[in-house]
Amino acid sequence: MTHTTQRGSLRVVGLGPGADALLTDSVRSAIAGATDAFGYFPYVERLSGLGHLTLHGSDNREELGRARSALNLAAQGRKVLMLSSGDPGVFAMASAVFEVLDEAGPEELARWVAVDIDVQPGITAMLAAAARLGAPLGHDFCAINLSDNLKPAAVIERRIQLAAQADFAMAFYNPCSKSRPEGFERALRVLRQECEPQRLICFARNVSHADETLRVVQLQDVQAEMADMRTVVIVGNSQTRQVGRYVYTPRSYGVAGSR
Amino acid sequence: MTHTTQRGSLRVVGLGPGADALLTDSVRSAIAGATDAFGYFPYVERLSGLGHLTLHGSDNREELGRARSALNLAAQGRKVLMLSSGDPGVFAMASAVFEVLDEAGPEELARWVAVDIDVQPGITAMLAAAARLGAPLGHDFCAINLSDNLKPAAVIERRIQLAAQADFAMAFYNPCSKSRPEGFERALRVLRQECEPQRLICFARNVSHADETLRVVQLQDVQAEMADMRTVVIVGNSQTRQVGRYVYTPRSYGVAGSR
Structure with missing residues (x-):
């Protein structure tokens, strides 16, 4: 069941360089509260032990398509994570999400406008x-x-x-x-x-x-x-x-x- | 009682920009395991609710003296934190600690050589x-x-x-x-x-x-x-x-x- 009346979110989060000890509390909370996680295969793999998340892995160089899919799912009221390693703002997914927003046509914009988007920093490499x-x-x-x-x-x-x-x-x-x-x-x-x-x-x-x-x-x-x-x-x-x-x-x- | 037989440590840690939610687990563990914390007054103030820590606040621009004091206490077997806001490696205390090590005379070096020093990253401003x-x-x-x-x-x-x-x-x-x-x-x-x-x-x-x-x-x-x-x-x-x-x-x- 999708909750189309609930406001969806897209949290672009940084998982740090690898060790779980380098996660922030803020990112841990975002992971705990999410329904879906998008990202490059090895990053979603890091969350594979968490039963509450639907994982959407994709290949490298598919950043724009991944961002669009994540925004579309968030627009349906889901709590969506976009995973980066390191910090999402340093050579990672945050810019790709905003590029997709910036290039969106009127139909996409109408769909995405209600999505609550934020970026949560991580320890960059x-x-x-x-x-x-x-x-x-x-x-x-x-x-x-x-x-x-x-x-x-x-x-x-x-x-x-x-x-x-x-x-x-x-x-x-x-x-x-x-x-x-x-x-x-x-x-x-x-x-x-x-x-x-x-x-x-x-x-x-x-x-x-x-x-x-x-x-x-x-x-x-x-x-x-x-x-x-x-x-x-x-x-x-x-x-x-x-x-x-x-x-x-x-x-x-x-x-x-x-x- | 000081444990002079135990190997002391100096953990140079980053507290992030301010919110506790931006601390890493690694830094939280270092804080939990420490006996003493050095840093600029407002940074040690952030840990003032923690009864297990002896706080050693000092003024801005006293970085080298602060680093020396911290190394001296660690050499006595204490578990010492050096606090930075943000990331300790970005315009903060990590370089000051290594400058003091680099300029140490033979007597200081002999005292500090057994100190376990590490740097733990944080979210920089x-x-x-x-x-x-x-x-x-x-x-x-x-x-x-x-x-x-x-x-x-x-x-x-x-x-x-x-x-x-x-x-x-x-x-x-x-x-x-x-x-x-x-x-x-x-x-x-x-x-x-x-x-x-x-x-x-x-x-x-x-x-x-x-x-x-x-x-x-x-x-x-x-x-x-x-x-x-x-x-x-x-x-x-x-x-x-x-x-x-x-x-x-x-x-x-x-x-x-x-x-």
Whole structure:
């Protein structure tokens, strides 16, 4: 039985990088109160033990269709979750939902207007990785998605170049994938032009999972194969240092007392 | 009674932007298992209802002394928390702890070497703000601390200029403070040189608190007074748009079908 008189909702929630201990209470409550969950197959799989939820898994790159289906079901009065890993607002499903809303025709808009939409943040991969490494993002930094699926490679290269000139630490999402293996290699070429050979590059793979690996390498020793689709790469700024097993970027920059 | 034979710990934890619902389970567990909590007065105040904790509040700008005191207490076998708001790795206490470790003399190092140190991520202000606004950070973005307390104003201005040329969305932390009111004004001057007058600027104040306010303004209508020390400012990129009450940045950029 669908409750067509009840106002439906779409909660776009972030599941964090993997470990349940990194969920927020807010996201736990949203999961407990939902009737349906949409998302990329491995994310809905994380909720497969919860009997109260109808799971709607879909493939990667079907983000817009997934968002439309979720809005349609919410319009029928269901309490719908849209699952992202990490934070839904960082290279994840939140933008896709708003793109679909923005491109909706009058008929869809009339159907969706009553849906209560909200976004609930989660621990995004770069911040989970940074915490495990120490504090490599403790000064100004940027986040760049290296996939050229939705933007030209030239834009990515130019952004890395300008970010290096600004001396931002950088977090690279989607450094490469099976279908697009060359993203991280292209980024490396730019880094080698712009940065000193000793620049610290951190590879954090499957952060918070049982098989998590962390690796810190100087730029001159980096190999393209060190990053795969489950890796977040963090590039230090020119001041990033190691102390013991930790990597950190000092808070101060270019002033007396800073390094 | 202090347990000098037990290995002490220092957990650098993020409390999120304010609402308890944005705490992670991991941070809740760390709080439950701790004996002492250090931090800026308002952050330790958040834990004042917990009888099992000895609270050690200190003033702003006393980060290094606070980190040293916490390490010293942990070296005595205590379970010590270092509290940050948001995420400890983003313009917060994690870097200060590693700076103190890095600058330690042999005597301090000998005392601190047995302390189990870790960092536990939290929801940082810009991602909490982005979720409330929609998805303004859904494409490549950067985070810049506008305080010139620890870096020269010229470095900040240059970074904003390069970030605008890279067409990053930007999150500004500490846009101004009582002692340094001019940070956001300086940033505005650079934005007005580099960006079109219609650029969307979001002001998110006291996110997740009862008195949260959100405001979205075109660059041409921004006044410096719109930001204070409790505000995170999010600057859209050239593609950032509004749909209904939401602000979002499309995932695609500079390719057919993107705006």
